[in-house]
Amino acid sequence: MTTPAPLPLADQGEAAGLAAFLSRLLRFDRAAAVRLQAVRAGGGAEGGGAGGVVLAVFGRLPLGGTGVLAVRSVRLGADAPEFDLTVSAGQLLDGLDEAADELRLPAAVTGPAWAGLLPPRTGWERIAETAAAEVAPELAAAIEEFKQRSAEVPEHHHSRSVLEGLADEIWSRPLTAAPGLPLRAAHAAQVIGFLAPGGPVTAHRSGAWLRLGTPAGSVALRAAAAPGAGLGLSPLR
Numbered sequence: 001m002t003t004p005a006p007l008p009l010a011d012q013g014e015a016a017g018l019a020a021f022l023s024r025l026l027r028f029d030r031a032a033a034v035r036l037q038a039v040r041a042g043g044g045a046e047g048g049g050a051g052g053v054v055l056a057v058f059g060r061l062p063l064g065g066t067g068v069l070a071v072r073s074v075r076l077g078a079d080a081p082e083f084d085l086t087v088s089a090g091q092l093l094d095g096l097d098e099a100a101d102e103l104r105l106p107a108a109v110t111g112p113a114w115a116g117l118l119p120p121r122t123g124w125e126r127i128a129e130t131a132a133a134e135v136a137p138e139l140a141a142a143i144e145e146f147k148q149r150s151a152e153v154p155e156h157h158h159s160r161s162v163l164e165g166l167a168d169e170i171w172s173r174p175l176t177a178a179p180g181l182p183l184r185a186a187h188a189a190q191v192i193g194f195l196a197p198g199g200p201v202t203a204h205r206s207g208a209w210l211r212l213g214t215p216a217g218s219v220a221l222r223a224a225a226a227p228g229a230g231l232g233l234s235p236l237r
Contacts, residue, residue, distance in 0.1 A: 006095075006102035010052050010075035015098040018057065021072040021217065022093040024192050025059040032089040034059045035115040036105075038082050041075070053080040055103075059089060060114050061188050061219070063171065067114060068188040072217040076103075086111035119209045119220040127180040128203035132195045132214070134177040139186050139195075142170050178203040178212065185212040188219040 009015055025032045035058040053076040060067045083105075091106035150163055171184035178186070181203045189195045194216040204211040211220040 006097065006100070006104040007055075007080050008077040009101040009103060010077055012101055014074045015096050015101045015103065017216075018072060018074055018103070019093060019096050019098060020193060021057065021059070021070070022089050022096075025061070025070070025089050026093070028062060030090070032059060033086055033109055033112055033115065034089045034092060035084075035086045035111060035118065036092075037084045037118075038076060038080065039121075040082065052076055052078045053082060055080075057092075058115070058118060059192075060112070061192060063184050063188050063191075068184060068219050068221045069114070069119065070188060070192045070194070070217060070219050071119075074103075086115050119211060120206050122206075124204040124206045124211065126202060127205050128178040130177045130201050130203075132197055132199045132201055135175065135186050135195065135201055136197075138175065138177055139183065139190060142173070142183050142187070146170050175203075177201075180205060181210055181212055182221075185210065185219055185221060188212075188221075189214060189217075192217070192219065194219065 009018075022034070025034065036055060037058070038053050038055045041052055041054050055074050055076050057072045057074075059070050059072075061070055085105075085108040087106045088109055092103075095104035095106055096102075097104070146167060149166055150158075153162060153166075171182060171187055173183050175181045175183050175186050178201060185203075186195070186201075189201075189212050194214045195201070196214065196216055199214055199216070202213045204213060205223070208223050209220055210223050211218050
C-alpha cells in the first residue's frame with residue numbers, strides 16, 4: 001500500500017520521537033525494514049489514547065536468539081486508514097516531516113522473516129512492575145561484566161563465536177528488578193531509547209512471548225530464545 005498524501009500525527013512532537021526510534025534502528029542495520037500496523041485505537045495492546053488510529057512500528061534489534069522486537073506507537077488522525085505493511089526504515093525516516101508532524105508512507109517491500117511473526121496484540125498478563133531506576137544498576141553491571149570478561153579472553157580464542165557465547169550467557173540471565181524477564185529485554189529497551197530515567201517499567205507475558213513496556217515504547221521477545229545468537233552490543237557507526 002502506498003499513500004500519496006502524508007498522514008498527520010495526532011500528537012505534537014511525535015514525528016521527532018519516531019525519527020529518533022528509526023535512526024537508532026538504522027545504526028544497527030542500515031538496510032533495516034520495519035513492519036507497520038495501523039488499527040483503530042483500543043484495538044490492541046499497543047493502542048494508547050482515545051480516538052483516531054494507532055500506528056505501531058515494529059523493528060528488530062539483533063540481541064540474541066531470534067532477536068528482540070522494539071515497538072514504537074504513535075497516534076494518527078481520526079481519518080487515517082487502517083493498514084498493515086512492511087517498508088524500508090530509511091525510507092520511512094525520509095518520509096517524516098518533523099516540522100509538520102506528518103508521515104508519508106513509502107512503497108511496501110518484501111519483509112524479512114521476523115516480520116511474519118509478531119507478538120500478539122491482546123492477551124497480555126502483567127507479571128511485574130518496577131522503575132527504570134531499579135533496572136539501570138543491574139544493566140550497567142552486566143555491561144561492565146561483558147567488557148571485563150571479553151577483555152580477559154586470550155587473543156587466540158578471541159573469536160566472534162566466543163564473544164557471542166559470553167554475551168548470550170549474560171543477557172539470558174533473569175532481570176532481578178522485573179522477575180520473568182531476561183536482562184536482554186532491558187538491554188534492548190536501553191539501546192533503543194525506551195528506558196527513560198525515573199520512568200516506570202512493566203513486564204508482561206502472553207503465551208511464549210515476553211514484553212517489557214515503558215511510556216516510550218516496548219520490546220518483545222520469545223521466552224525460549226535460542227542460545228548464542230549475536231552480540232547485539234555495538235550498533236553500526
